[in-house]
Amino acid sequence: MEKMFDSKMLTSFVIKSSLNIYSNMKIGGDATYLLAPQNVSDISSIIKEANSQNLKILPVGGGSNILFGNVGNRVIILDAYLPDIFQVDHKIVTVSSNMKISSFIDKAMQHGLGGMEFISGIPAHIGGAIHMNAGAFEKCIFDYLYWIEYINLEGKVIKIDCRNLEFGYRTTSIEGFIVRAAFKLDKKTKKKILADKEDIISKRFERHPYDYPSLGSTFKNPKGKFAGQLIDECGLKGLQIGEAQISKKHANFIINKGSATFNDVNELIKIIQETVKRQKGIELQLEIKVIN
Numbered sequence: 380m381e382k383m384f385d386s387k388m389l390t391s392f393v394i395k396s397s398l399n400i401y402s403n404m405k406i407g408g409d410a411t412y413l414l415a416p417q418n419v420s421d422i423s424s425i426i427k428e429a430n431s432q433n434l435k436i437l438p439v440g441g442g443s444n445i446l447f448g449n450v451g452n453r454v455i456i457l458d459a460y461l462p463d464i465f466q467v468d469h470k471i472v473t474v475s476s477n478m479k480i481s482s483f484i485d486k487a488m489q490h491g492l493g494g495m496e497f498i499s500g501i502p503a504h505i506g507g508a509i510h511m512n513a514g515a516f517e518k519c520i521f522d523y524l525y526w527i528e529y530i531n532l533e534g535k536v537i538k539i540d541c542r543n544l545e546f547g548y549r550t551t552s553i554e555g556f557i558v559r560a561a562f563k564l565d566k567k568t569k570k571k572i573l574a575d576k577e578d579i580i581s582k583r584f585e586r587h588p589y590d591y592p593s594l595g596s597t598f599k600n601p602k603g604k605f606a607g608q609l610i611d612e613c614g615l616k617g618l619q620i621g622e623a624q625i626s627k628k629h630a631n632f633i634i635n636k637g638s639a640t641f642n643d644v645n646e647l648i649k650i651i652q653e654t655v656k657r658q659k660g661i662e663l664q665l666e667i668k669v670i671n
């Protein structure tokens with residue numbers, strides 16, 4: 380008989396809460412194993428235990444790229460209760476993975492360090508942004524990343540120079556839970572950082588639908604093309620199922636207009652993929668993480 384996850388041994392990590400508050404899309408139901416570790420050694424124990432039971436883990440940061448469906452027995456590990464770290468040594472800034480991008484940029488600015496303002500306005504945490512290799516305006520987070528510390532799938536703490544990691548467009552080779560990272564930033568005046576940050580945020584507000592919950596770009600841009608433009612050209616902008624809608628402002632964003640469900644969003648995803656394939660001959664690949 381299959382051995383069950385030893386939730387008794389780990390009761391202090393289990394929190395009773397709906398997943399919808401941990402996704403920026405505000406969609407999600409119950410999870411059997413929604414865990415809130417408070418330090419690195421907790422994470423290590425959780426991963427070892429999950430591994431021994433053959434259960435998949437899912438680290439969750441800002442939840443700005445995760446669509447929760449039926450998560451089954453997946454072991455969901457929140458970064459929300461981990462201690463905050465922010466240390467500066469010359470141009471090197473070491474942070475905990477749970478830090479919000481906005482706080483990171485603001486805190487670094489207080490030390491006259493910047494460069495990563497291009498990701499201002501993204502509602503992500505540092506760990507999630509590293510795992511996804513978040514980027515914008517032709518730059519990505521790996522341009523500034525120095526090293527990371529993560530717990531691998533055996534529960535071991537590994538510190539690795541980012542030159543030894545593989546990364547690409549919204550993808551990395553990291554398997555495990557990132558706990559800390561160091562970035563090499565640029566010396567920059569507060570005035571210039573503020574101006575660059577404001578410029579980026581205003582461009583985002585102009586182009587993206589910030590008035591409703593979303594997960595950012597639903598699909599990756601195919602080589603040389605823009606997913607949003609392809610979806611728009613297929614006449615799908617504004618299409619709504621239940622309370623999920625293909626944004627009228629940016630067709631690569633699916634927004635939750637109120638009480639959208641996983642099925643509403645998933646249905647829109649399928650329609651987009653089928654229509655773009657039929658009309659344009661292109662298979663759109665998901666950028667968001669659909670957990671079902």
Ligand SMILES: Cc1cc2nc3c(=O)[nH]c(=O)nc-3n(C[C@H](O)[C@H](O)[C@H](O)COP(=O)(O)OP(=O)(O)OC[C@H]3O[C@@H](n4cnc5c(N)ncnc54)[C@H](O)[C@@H]3O)c2cc1C
Pocket residue numbers: 403437438439440441442443444445458476500501502503504505506507508509510511512513514515549555556557558587589593594595596668
């Ligand atoms: C309004 C809006 C605008 C956006 N704009 C952009 C943009 O310009 N560029 C861009 O790249 N993305 C953008 N996104 C998408 C999203 O913010 C990024 O993918 C971001 O990197 C996700 O970070 P997160 O902390 O929210 O991760 P989550 O959504 O929590 O998780 C995303 C993935 O990372 C993994 N993960 C999370 N934390 C960790 C960790 N500590 N260790 C290991 N794995 C982890 C998760 O398991 C999951 O696979 C946008 C999203 C929104 C809602």
